[in-house]
Amino acid sequence: MTAACVKCGQTPIREGMHVKVGPTRPDGKPHPHAGKTGRITKFIDIFSDPYWLGPPSAMIRLDWGIEPQGFIWVSLECLEVLPENAPKTDSPPPSAGRTDADALDARFLILPSVEKKE
Secondary structure, eight states, X not given: OOEEOTTTSOSEEOTTOEEEEOSBOTTSSBOTTTTOEEEEEEEEOTTTOTTOOSOSEEEEEEOTTOSSOXXXXXXXXXXXXXXXXXXXXXXXXXXXXXXXXXXHHHHSOOOOOOOOOO
């Protein structure tokens, strides 16, 4: 399932994307999870679950350091796609104090290019 980012209206939202919960809920009230960030793990709507009565939503796995740790369900209308929106593969969580970029560097060794001298 994909949807469009509400803030920009163009970026398709997919599983694995890094997102942020916006300041308000669809009804205009302040969102209880405003500002929290995480990665989309699953979508739910009337087509994926015929008993679902709410708006199309995504399950978000909260980033490390956000308390309480875990998952939250958020309406797609409330999500903002963060700049580093490339899907992330399932991998062990980074240790506390490390960023996603540090974890990526630890998984992939990037070698400098070597120029031939003649």
